Amino acid sequence: MPRASLSRETVVGLALRVVDEEGPAALTLSAVAARAGVATPSLYKHVRNLAELRELLSAHVMSEISARIGDAVLGRSGDEALHALMAAWRSYVRTHPGRYEAMIQSPQPGVAEAGERLVDVMFAALRSYGLTDSGSVHAVRCLRSAVHGFVLLEAAGAFGLPESLDDTYELLTRMITAGLRAPRP
Amino acid sequence: MPRASLSRETVVGLALRVVDEEGPAALTLSAVAARAGVATPSLYKHVRNLAELRELLSAHVMSEISARIGDAVLGRSGDEALHALMAAWRSYVRTHPGRYEAMIQSPQPGVAEAGERLVDVMFAALRSYGLTDSGSVHAVRCLRSAVHGFVLLEAAGAFGLPESLDDTYELLTRMITAGLRAPRP
DNA sequence: GCCTGAAAGCTAATGCAATTAGCCTGCGGG
DNA sequence: CCCGCAGGCTAATTGCATTAGCTTTCAGGC
Numbered sequence: 001m002p003r004a005s006l007s008r009e010t011v012v013g014l015a016l017r018v019v020d021e022e023g024p025a026a027l028t029l030s031a032v033a034a035r036a037g038v039a040t041p042s043l044y045k046h047v048r049n050l051a052e053l054r055e056l057l058s059a060h061v062m063s064e065i066s067a068r069i070g071d072a073v074l075g076r077s078g079d080e081a082l083h084a085l086m087a088a089w090r091s092y093v094r095t096h097p098g099r100y101e102a103m104i105q106s107p108q109p110g111v112a113e114a115g116e117r118l119v120d121v122m123f124a125a126l127r128s129y130g131l132t133d134s135g136s137v138h139a140v141r142c143l144r145s146a147v148h149g150f151v152l153l154e155a156a157g158a159f160g161l162p163e164s165l166d167d168t169y170e171l172l173t174r175m176i177t178a179g180l181r182a183p184r185p
Numbered sequence: 186m187p188r189a190s191l192s193r194e195t196v197v198g199l200a201l202r203v204v205d206e207e208g209p210a211a212l213t214l215s216a217v218a219a220r221a222g223v224a225t226p227s228l229y230k231h232v233r234n235l236a237e238l239r240e241l242l243s244a245h246v247m248s249e250i251s252a253r254i255g256d257a258v259l260g261r262s263g264d265e266a267l268h269a270l271m272a273a274w275r276s277y278v279r280t281h282p283g284r285y286e287a288m289i290q291s292p293q294p295g296v297a298e299a300g301e302r303l304v305d306v307m308f309a310a311l312r313s314y315g316l317t318d319s320g321s322v323h324a325v326r327c328l329r330s331a332v333h334g335f336v337l338l339e340a341a342g343a344f345g346l347p348e349s350l351d352d353t354y355e356l357l358t359r360m361i362t363a364g365l366r367a368p369r370p
Numbered sequence: 371g372c373c374t375g376a377a378a379g380c381t382a383a384t385g386c387a388a389t390t391a392g393c394c395t396g397c398g399g400g
Numbered sequence: 401c402c403c404g405c406a407g408g409c410t411a412a413t414t415g416c417a418t419t420a421g422c423t424t425t426c427a428g429g430c
Contacts, residue, residue, distance in 0.1 A: 005378085005379095006378080006379090028415090028416065028417085029416075029417065029418090030415080030416060030417090038378095038379075038380095039379070039380055039381080040416080040417080040418090041379085041380075041381085041417090041418075041419080041420095042378070042379050042380070044417095044418075044419085045377075045378050045379075046378090049417075049418075050416090050417065050418090104337075104341075105290075108341075108342065108343075112345070115343075134348050137346050137348040137353075138348060138352055138353045138356045139356070141335075141338075141344055141348075141350075141353045141357075142331075142335075142353060142356055142357045142360060144334070144338065145331055145334035145335035145338055145357060146327075146330055146331045146334055146357075146360075147334065148334035148337065148338060149329070149330035149331055149332065149333035149334025149335070149337065150326075150327075150330035150334070152289075152333065152334070152337070153326075153329065153330055153333060156289075156293075157293065158293075158300075159326055160297070161322050163319050163322040163323060163326075165326075167323055168322075168323045168326045168327060171323045171324070171327055171364070172326075172327045172330060172331075174364065174367070175327060175331075175360050175361060175363070175364030175367075176360060178360075178363065178364060178367055179356070179359065179360030179363060179364065182359070182360075182363055190407090190408095191407080191408090213386095213387060213388085214387075214388065214389090215386080215387060215388085223407095223408070223409095224408070224409060224410080225387080225388080225389090226388090226389075226390080226391095226408085226409075226410085227407070227408050227409070229388095229389075229390085230406075230407050230408075231407090234388075234389075235387090235388070235389090371430100372429105372430085373428100373429085373430080374426105374427100374428095374429090374430105375426100375427100375428105376425105376426100376427100377424100377425090377426090377427105378423100378424085378425085378426105379422105379423080379424075379425090380421100380422080380423070380424090381420105381421095381422080381423100382419105382420085382421090382422100383418105383419085383420085383421105384417100384418085384419080384420100385416105385417090385418085385419105386415105386416090386417090386418105387414105387415090387416090388413100388414085388415090389412105389413085389414085389415105390411105390412085390413080390414105391410105391411085391412085391413100392409100392410090392411090392412105393408105393409080393410080393411100394407105394408085394409075394410100395405100395406100395407090395408085395409100396405105396406095396407095396408100397403105397404100397405100397406100398403100398404100398405105399402105399403090399404100400401100400402085400403085
């Protein structure tokens with residue numbers, strides 16, 4: 001394989017830097033090519049098109065999140081696991097807001113697969129609550145919704161008031177953990 | 186004012202139809218112009234550029250949501266008000282998924298203003314819980330995060346399993362209402 | 371050490387959307 | 401009846417995605 005200065009992975013890496021530094025809207029093949037020091041059409045030797053690059057990027061970010069969260073939950077259970085999970089998730093998005101935004105706007109295909117790991121981690125974190133199977137499904141959905149909504153709004157700067165966002169997230173965490181322990185209706 | 190077949194409002198209306206029928210990605214000046222039966226540059230007589238159209242659209246959608254939710258909460262209080270608020274929000278997004286997605290990707294400026302009404306409605310709905318001022322702020326943020334996250338994931342088709350989404354939303358609603366009644370830590 | 375084929379890059383060309391500049395015209399108020 | 405201008409138009413520019421087809425480099429076989 002000649003002249004392997006670029007590769008699929010390198011291209012995705014450069015794309016990550018673009019969204020990190022200039023935001024998801026700046027992710028163009030031209031921008032990536034410029035960073036690679038290469039003409040735009042050359043990228044087509046590594047990715048099918050912009051849509052595929054977006055998908056690869058999304059899948060990469062999703063994997064990264066799953067890994068972080070998986071690590072955070074390791075060896076913990078119950079409220080402690082939930083707390084660690086939510087903290088790790090938020091922390092990732094605060095560190096890479098551009099990546100998270102870029103992730104959510106790509107179509108599902110490859111992302112769904114990478115997302116399954118995250119869902120698995122969430123199920124594992126909930127195991128000690130002793131929920132039924134379908135109870136876990138609902139619980140995971142609620143957890144996911146709450147965290148996803150919060151980190152998105154935080155990243156968008158949608159919380160203007162001076163109150164501490166840490167306190168808010170703490171409250172959200174408690175709502176979830178308490179809700180999981182609450183009796184079935 | 187001659188030939189007033191188009192107006193700022195008409196243009197926004199056509200843009201709404203575009204995102205409703207073809208999704209937020211299809212919102213281009215060309216698409217709007219085509220529906221208006223007019224050449225693309227003519228739109229510049231009504232909106233400054235595509236960015237402004239997006240902003241107007243976002244503000245419009247935000248107002249629409251606030252109005253719906255405001256109506257839903259009218260005359261209710263406590264858990265009932267919260268329940269109605271969340272139901273109305275989700276219902277709006279299910280009816281117009283394209284609009285909601287289009288709304289969130291525009292920059293803040295005009296949207297923030299329209300969003301304040303929504304925040305006001307949420308504060309009003311929470312009044313009967315007897316929270317402190319800053320307690321209300323945190324509560325509103327949690328409510329907003331949870332609902333926003335859920336409707337976004339639902340609209341994106343991110344919930345693949347067969348379990349009832351209505352049940353999940355019911356659980357989420359209960360987590361919020363219960364969390365508001367819970368003692369301070 | 372030379373030859374070859376495919377990988378990886380390049381240039382040229384097409385098409386579409388945004389945006390700008392400048393022209394044309396219908397029509398409401400005088 | 402005339403004038404001004406709002407509102408529409410065409411032409412032209414720019415930037416990005418994508419395709420086609422050419423060129424170069426280098427890994428291996430001879």
